[in-house]
Amino acid sequence: MAGHIDHGKTALTKALTGVDTDHLKEEKERNISIEPGYASFINDKQLEVSIIDVPGHEKFIRQMIAGVAGIDMVILVIAADEGVMPQTKEHLDILSLLGIEHGLIAMTKVDQADEELLEIVIDDVKEAMKGTFLEKTSIYMVDNISKKGIPELRIALKEMLLQINKKNSQKSFRLPIDQVFTVKGQGVVVRGTVYDGEVSQGDRLNVLPLNKEVRVRQIQRHHKQKERASSGQRTAINIGGISHEEISRGDVLVIDDFYSISDRVDVVFHPLKDMKYRIKQRQPIKLFIGTTEVMGKVIFFDRNEIKANENQEILCQLQLDEEIVLTRNDRFILRKPTPVETIGGGWIIEPEAKKHRFGKDTIEQLKLKKEGTAAERIESLMKEKLVLSDIEIMRDASVSESELNEVEENLVTMKKGLRTLHSTFNLVLGKIETLLETFHSHHPMQIGMNKAEIVSELKWHYPVSLIEFALDALNEDKKVKIINQYIALYNITPSLPSQYKTRLENAEKTLREQGLEVDRWTEILDEQHIPSDLQNEFYYYLIEMKKAYVLDNERLVSKEAVDLAKYKLEEYTNSEDFNLQTARDVLHLTRKNLVPLLELFDRLGYTKRMNNVRRWIKL
Numbered sequence: 001m002a003g004h005i006d007h008g009k010t011a012l013t014k015a016l017t018g019v020d021t022d023h024l025k026e027e028k029e030r031n032i033s034i035e036p037g038y039a040s041f042i043n044d045k046q047l048e049v050s051i052i053d054v055p056g057h058e059k060f061i062r063q064m065i066a067g068v069a070g071i072d073m074v075i076l077v078i079a080a081d082e083g084v085m086p087q088t089k090e091h092l093d094i095l096s097l098l099g100i101e102h103g104l105i106a107m108t109k110v111d112q113a114d115e116e117l118l119e120i121v122i123d124d125v126k127e128a129m130k131g132t133f134l135e136k137t138s139i140y141m142v143d144n145i146s147k148k149g150i151p152e153l154r155i156a157l158k159e160m161l162l163q164i165n166k167k168n169s170q171k172s173f174r175l176p177i178d179q180v181f182t183v184k185g186q187g188v189v190v191r192g193t194v195y196d197g198e199v200s201q202g203d204r205l206n207v208l209p210l211n212k213e214v215r216v217r218q219i220q221r222h223h224k225q226k227e228r229a230s231s232g233q234r235t236a237i238n239i240g241g242i243s244h245e246e247i248s249r250g251d252v253l254v255i256d257d258f259y260s261i262s263d264r265v266d267v268v269f270h271p272l273k274d275m276k277y278r279i280k281q282r283q284p285i286k287l288f289i290g291t292t293e294v295m296g297k298v299i300f301f302d303r304n305e306i307k308a309n310e311n312q313e314i315l316c317q318l319q320l321d322e323e324i325v326l327t328r329n330d331r332f333i334l335r336k337p338t339p340v341e342t343i344g345g346g347w348i349i350e351p352e353a354k355k356h357r358f359g360k361d362t363i364e365q366l367k368l369k370k371e372g373t374a375a376e377r378i379e380s381l382m383k384e385k386l387v388l389s390d391i392e393i394m395r396d397a398s399v400s401e402s403e404l405n406e407v408e409e410n411l412v413t414m415k416k417g418l419r420t421l422h423s424t425f426n427l428v429l430g431k432i433e434t435l436l437e438t439f440h441s442h443h444p445m446q447i448g449m450n451k452a453e454i455v456s457e458l459k460w461h462y463p464v465s466l467i468e469f470a471l472d473a474l475n476e477d478k479k480v481k482i483i484n485q486y487i488a489l490y491n492i493t494p495s496l497p498s499q500y501k502t503r504l505e506n507a508e509k510t511l512r513e514q515g516l517e518v519d520r521w522t523e524i525l526d527e528q529h530i531p532s533d534l535q536n537e538f539y540y541y542l543i544e545m546k547k548a549y550v551l552d553n554e555r556l557v558s559k560e561a562v563d564l565a566k567y568k569l570e571e572y573t574n575s576e577d578f579n580l581q582t583a584r585d586v587l588h589l590t591r592k593n594l595v596p597l598l599e600l601f602d603r604l605g606y607t608k609r610m611n612n613v614r615r616w617i618k619l
Contacts, residue, residue: 001053002095003077004085008108010037011144012077013053016154017041036178038191038234040222047161048221050234051075052193054091065094065288065333070176070193072164072232074103075157076134080113080141083121084128090342093272096132097345098331102164104137105129106153111143166232172258172391173197173205174325175235176290177251182244187217190247191236192291197255198230199237207242208252208325209261214239250292252325258395259327263320266350268370269298269334270313271306275343277336279306285343287318289332296320298334301362313346315366317353326351328398351396354384374403379410382421387463389418414469428462428470429479436480436489444495445534445541448481448488494541503528504538508558511548515561516593520554549604552596565597566606570616577613 001009014020019039042049052071074095078088095103105125113121122139129135140156142149179191199205203216218238219226229235237253252259271279279285281304282297299317300306306314318334326348333345349369356362368380377397382388388396393404412425435457439449451471458467471487474480478490496504507528511518518524525535542548542556551557565587569578572586584594598614601607607614 001051001075001077002091004079004082004087004091005055007077007079007082007085007088008144009053009077012075012106012108012142013037013039013051015142015144015147015150016157017051042158042161043222047158048233049161050193050222052234065293070195070232070290071100072102073161074100076103076105078105078107078121078125080107080110080118080121083124089128092128092132092134093342094333094345097270097272097333099347101133102160103134104156104160105134105139107139107141108144110141111146111148171196171231173199173203173253173255174259175199175237175253176292176325177247177253178249178291180244180247180249183238186238187240188242188244188247189236189238190253191234192253194229194231194233194235195290196231198228199235199253199255200228201226203255205239205253205255207247208254208259209323210246210251211261212242212246214241214253250290250294252290252292254325256391258391259325260351260395261323261325262352263296263323264353264355265318265320265326265348266353266356266366266369267316267318267332267346267348268313269316269344269346271344272342273309275308276341277339277343278308279336279343281305284337285318286335286337287320287324287332288335289324289326289330289348292324294320294322294324295337301356301358301366302360315349315363315370317356327395374399375407375410378404378407379421382411382419382424386424387414387418387420387466389416393419414465416465418465420466424462425466425470425473428458428466429474431458431462432467432470432474432487433479433489436487436492440489440492443537444497445537446486447483447494447540447544448486448492451482451485451487454487494545496541497534500530500534503530504534507538508542508547511542511556512558512560514558516557516565516587516589516597518551518555518557518561518593521556522554549600551593551600555596557597557600562597562600562604566601573616575616575618577610577615579613583614 001013003009010020017039036055037053039051039053040049041051076088076092078084107122107125110118125139129137138156140149140153142153173194174196175190175192175194177190177192181189183189199216199219201216201219205214205216206212207214216237217240219229220236220238221229221233229237279298281300285296285298287294287296297319299319300314301316303314328348328351330348331345332348333342335342349366356365368376372380374397378393378399381393381397385392385396390401390404393399394401410422411419412422413419432454435454436449439446454471455464455467471480471482475482480487481490507524507530510524510527521539522535525538530538539556543550546559548556548558549562569583569586573582580594580598583589583598584591587594587597589597598607601614602609605617608617
């Protein structure tokens with residue numbers, strides 16, 4: 001029930017339902033509605049219908065907007081003795097902006113109207129309805145006191161309601177809360193109209209944006225306990241796990257993470273043609289969406305202001321002072337906080353928007369988000385976000401599961417059910433291969449690039465989960481090989497750089513020739529004039545390629561020399577335990593070289609020291 005103050009909305013609700021929806025003491029005293037009132041209208045096997053009686057006073061527009069959240073149809077109430085009034089027009093604007101498509105007009109107080117003036121009032125009403133969703137609707141003449149026209153209105157309402165498509169209960173559950181109260185012995189109870197999905201007794205829900213889990217203790221519809229409630233139904237839910245002080249109107253009950261929590265949204269905005277004041281760039285606004293209201297700013301990308309009577313569709317962004325709960329296609333109303341005025345409304349095209357640059361490119365991007373097919377919206381979304389789960393794709397692109405399945409061939413399924421575009425995946429594969437090619441050309445002696453370096457290089461542009469998935473795919477396809485923490489192109493083997501190949505080979509030859517009585521490694525390198533930036537790489541090249549072992553902090557020893565020493569000592573001892581003296585007698589080494597060599601044997605797993613002897617380990 002919408003319309004101007006004192007046009008008989010509450011009385012008409014009572015005439016239709018027998019319920020007086022003005023329940024507050026102040027409402028009784030002032031004889032005006034302050035909060036939305038609710039009454040069961042039809043409750044049979046065919047239909048379950050509630051009437052929401054919204055306040056008509058201009059001071060209570062915020063309550064009016066909260067009341068119409070989630071409705072299917074409107075009765076626009078116009079008093080025969082006054083006709084179309086300011087809040088009649090404002091309520092009609094709000095209903096139109098919220099996308100309401102079904103409704104009829106009830107002209108009340110017909111017994112009090114002058115018959116000669118009644119025709120003029122009806123003509124005025126028809127004129128005011130032109131261009132709106134009520135342009136072709138019937139006007140029902142009723143009187144709430146005498147009950148004139150009430151039976152006919154009731155029949156017309158039921159016939160119209162039967163034509164309205166039932167709301168989709170397959171979506172994820174969402175209930176914007178419009179009332180919170182406590183019941184002695186029961187705890188916290190919240191009321192609202194179920195926007196989407198279905199809830200059952202015992203379900204675990206989340207209160208957003210508070211992000212607090214609660215449990216559904218009881219569900220009531222029209223004061224009767226029920227096992228469940230679904231989209232479109234007026235519902236009271238007794239919840240456990242939260243205090244009355246923690247929750248308020250504007251909070252939203254959800255069942256999973258389908259809905260976004262955001263403070264920056266891209267929108268399609270329709271300014272009202274008869275707004276009084278200009279809307280300037282970054283103009284403070286108050287956003288009404290569902291039962292939530294929040295302050296923010298409007299940001300344009302193709303203009304710096306909207307002038308009065310500039311009735312057109314505008315793609316823009318809302319930057320909000322607080323996070324709200326929403327999804328694509330949600331309808332909203334914008335009002336100026338001062339001077340107070342409804343300036344327009346529209347719908348959400350991107351719930352979790354980023355900052356954009358001013359200019360034509362941004363407008364084109366927003367047009368694609370608004371107008372694109374399901375496949376185009378998914379592709380645009382995935383190019384921006386790169387990696388998403390199915391539920392995130394359906395939420396942010398506003399597509400159904402079947403629409404997502406239709407474009408499955410364009411998507412790569414990663415671990416944990418995450419998805420990315422084939423084009424994005426191939427791009428990351430190419431980036432990794434290019435990184436490795438560059439690495440190998442600059443560091444031919446190294447076994448491969450450290451995995452952490454690859455991730456660090458690419459993570460500024462791609463999610464880590466995508467990089468790691470791409471590395472695993474390259475490994476599986478034998479495009480790369482993984483050696484401990486190192487990654488290398490599959491067909492690459494460490495080699496000596498051509499520019500210094502002779503010098504490096506000479507250093508390696510010197511190491512072999514010196515056997516077990518080796519000089520410090522730096523001395524061998526300096527003798528061959530090997531640049532300092534190659535010395536460390538060459539050191540690890542010999543170790544990784546199993547051409548040398550670390551003897552001590554300053555020396556390497558060739559693998560050939562170690563293998564020969566092991567063979568001699570093993571032959572002499574006949575694989576029995578031996579001590580330091582035995583090893584010295586066999587290998588003819590000084591203690592300076594012998595002790596590090598035997599410790600190397602221990603590290604390599606050839607021997608194990610036991611007090612003063614060493615025991616050979618059978619491999």
